[in-house]
Every structure is written in C-alpha cells, then in structure tokens.
Amino acid sequence: MANSTSARINPNPAAKSAPASSMLAVLAPAVGWFIPGAGHLIQRRWIRGLLLLVSISSLFVLGLLMQGHIYKANGGDILDILGFVGDLGAGGLYIATLAMNAGQGAIAFAIADYGTKFMIVAGLLNFIAVADAYHIAIGKKQ
Amino acid sequence: MAIQLTHFSAALVFALVASIVFGITHRDTARDMFRYGLYCFVMFVGGVIVAGWAMWLVRR
Numbered sequence: 001m002a003n004s005t006s007a008r009i010n011p012n013p014a015a016k017s018a019p020a021s022s023m024l025a026v027l028a029p030a031v032g033w034f035i036p037g038a039g040h041l042i043q044r045r046w047i048r049g050l051l052l053l054v055s056i057s058s059l060f061v062l063g064l065l066m067q068g069h070i071y072k073a074n075g076g077d078i079l080d081i082l083g084f085v086g087d088l089g090a091g092g093l094y095i096a097t098l099a100m101n102a103g104q105g106a107i108a109f110a111i112a113d114y115g116t117k118f119m120i121v122a123g124l125l126n127f128i129a130v131a132d133a134y135h136i137a138i139g140k141k142q
Numbered sequence: 143m144a145i146q147l148t149h150f151s152a153a154l155v156f157a158l159v160a161s162i163v164f165g166i167t168h169r170d171t172a173r174d175m176f177r178y179g180l181y182c183f184v185m186f187v188g189g190v191i192v193a194g195w196a197m198w199l200v201r202r
Contacts, residue, residue, distance in 0.1 A: 055159045065145045114152045125163040132167040
C-alpha cells in the first residue's frame with residue numbers, strides 16, 4: 001500500500017534526478033575551475049575538496065611568493081601562450097592575481113623560475129581536479 | 143613578502159602537492175588514493191635524487 005502511494009506521488013524518481021545530475025555535470029567543473037576543490041565540495045566530497053583546495057592554492061600562492069611570473073593571453077611567443085593556458089587553469093586565483101597586478105616581474109633568478117612553474121603546474125593540476133569533479137557528477141566515479 | 147626555497151625543498155613541495163592531486167583524482171577508494179599518492183611521492187622524490195646523482199656523475 002505504502003509502495004503504491006509513493007509510486008503515485010513520484011512515479012519515476014530517476015526522471016526527476018536526471019536534470020539535477022546534468023546540471024551538476026556543468027556546475028561542478030565550472031565551480032571547480034573557479035575555486036580549486038569546490039567542484040568536489042559541492043558534491044559533498046569534503047575531505048577531497050579541502051585537500052585539493054589547500055594543495056592547489058598553496059602551490060599557486062607559493063609560486064607567487066617566489067616572485068614567479070604570470071602569463072597573459074597576448075604573450076605572442078608560443079611558450080608564453082602555453083604558460084598562459086597553464087596559468088588559466090587556476091581560475092579565480094589567476095583572475096585575482098591579474099586584478100592585483102601581481103606576478104608581473106621578470107624571471108631574473110632561479111627561484112622566480114621555480115615560482116613560475118609552480119603557478120603553471122597549479123593550473124594544470126586544477127584541470128585534472130575539474131575533470132575528476134565532472135566524472136563524479138556524471139556517476140563515472142564515486 | 144618573498145620567500146626563498148632551495149631547489150630540493152621546492153622539489154619536495156612540488157612532489158607533495160602533485161602526489162595529493164594525483165592520488166585523489168586517479169583512484170576511487172580512500173585507501174587506494176593514499177597508496178597511489180604515496181607511490182607518486184616516492185617516485186617524484188626518488189627521481190629527483192637519481193637525477194641529482196646522474197648530474198653529479200656527468201659533471202665529473
């Protein structure tokens with residue numbers, strides 16, 4: 001009896017959850033790109049999300065503190081464009097850095113070069129985290 | 143504020159962060175994530191040490 005009542009109220013629960021899942025499949029990567037780890041956090045993967053947030057943000061900020069250089073879209077040189085693609089992966093961190101006009105110095109010594117690489121790798125690692133958030137959203141991964 | 147890291151400490155930071163992200167994104171269960179992250183960290187740091195000794199041998 002109870003089953004027939006619930007079937008009348010919600011005849012096909014999967015049909016209702018499908019749009020929510022497809023919305024999450026768009027939202028999770030977008031939010032995860034803007035704030036590293038947020039794509040996992042909005043899907044209630046708290047520990048994974050926090051670890052990603054702390055790890056990727058730390059790497060990016062360390063790179064900035066090491067006086068690393070941040071690339072812009074109009075680099076011209078192919079290596080500058082690749083650097084820009086890497087930096088862009090950090091999402092909100094990259095936008096905030098540009099807004100603060102930070103990371104504009106020349107790469108004059110080895111530590112600054114390491115810092116530049118740190119920021120590029122932080123962006124690339126965030127791309128991987130974004131793909132993972134998408135896989136969780138579509139149910140390919142738990 | 144600027145910080146100065148040595149080449150080795152920078153490599154350790156890089157290895158730690160990359161291992162955490164690789165562990166989380168490449169495996170499904172918490173246990174597998176930890177094991178794969180540890181494996182990546184050991185491989186990164188081991189690679190740094192091996193490459194360092196290789197360069198020392200080349201320099202001689």
